[in-house]
Amino acid sequence: MARAHQGPAGQDGDDLLDLLDTLDIDDGTPDGSAPMPLDELAVLARSLMDQHGLHDWAFAWDRAVRRAGATRWKSRTISLSKPLMLRFPREDARDTVLHEVAHALVGHRHGHDATWKAKAAEIGARPQRCFDASIAQVDGDWTGTCPRGHTHSRHRAPKHAVVSCGLCAPKKFDRRYRLTWxxxxxxxxxxxxxxxxxxxxxxxxxxxRVTKLLDTRYAVTLDSGRRLHVPFDLAASARR
Ligand SMILES: [Zn+2]
Ligand SMILES: [Zn+2]
Structure with a gap:
């Protein structure tokens, strides 16, 4: 697991609270919808974890895009998604930390049940809101567009490059509504x-000839038989 950003090491709770003061973090009342700088958020997360007795838990960043935070009981780690935290309003970022702190405190067996909800409410997280589901989707690098203009975002290369729009043709492939990527x-x-x-x-x-779409490149087999991986912008359509 990536543990590059664990917050300031070797500082106790008081030092961190002082640091919070100097950083002028709004640690309660939600203000505005601007995202919190990541280093500020790391300090806030560490502070909230310590406030709730998770001194021996580590804080880490992860690259998830389908959930905002994660609690790993085995490694005693709470992690937050960098890509999502760069986009979340600061009150939602703080809420995500508390959401995970509540998970850490009640144990994994409880999921989002009544025990977890009660703990979440007790520590000031919004218990009705769960960021584990994809509340905030980050758009992927891949976009498929149908002839009627629907767009479909993907994080990885489409497994089947020839697909039709699920909105225009929900039941089966229809070439009239083929997506272009x-x-x-x-x-x-x-x-x-x-x-x-x-x-x-x-x-x-x-x-x-293009033989396959990789996540960031084409797999190309040249007429000579040579196989290459070619960035998308370095291969142009050819007639023959
Ligand atoms: Zn959760
Ligand atoms: Zn469509």
Whole structure:
């Protein structure tokens, strides 16, 4: 597990509270919807964990995008999603910490049951709100757009590049509503497409065929038989 940001090491609760004061953290009343800087949030998380007796628990960041925080009882770690915390209003970030603190305090068997809810309410978390589910979806790098304009966001390359819009054709594939894909805004060709490499290197001008979409690149087999992984913007559609 990544433990790069555990907050200031070796400081006790009082030092951290002093630090909180100097950082001018609004530690109670929600104000505004601007996200909290991550270093501030790490200090706040450590402080809230200590306030509730989780002195021997570690704080960490993670890269999750489908849930805001996680509690790991085995390693005694509470982690928060960096990508989501960069987007959450500060009151929601604070609430996420308390949500996880409540999980840590009552134990994993309780999930989001009445015991957890009571603890969450007791420590000031909003018990009705659970960020474990994907409340705030971060848009993925991949966007599929149907001819009628619906967009579908993905974090990974689509397993099946040829799919139709689930809104226009909910039951089965319908080629009239095929999605066209972009990766970070760059149009992505479907596997089978002929391509010419346009990078500024020895492969420039080589032609071949896209065999697969990887998360950030094409797998291309050149006409010479050579196989390459090519960034999406370095392969242009070719007629033949
Ligand atoms: Zn939860
Ligand atoms: Zn559609």
């Amino acid at each position: 972009t990766w970070r805004g760059v149009a992505v060709l479907t596997p089978g497409s002929r391509v010419e490499l346009v990078g500024d290197d020895a492969w420039r001008g080589s032609r071949g």
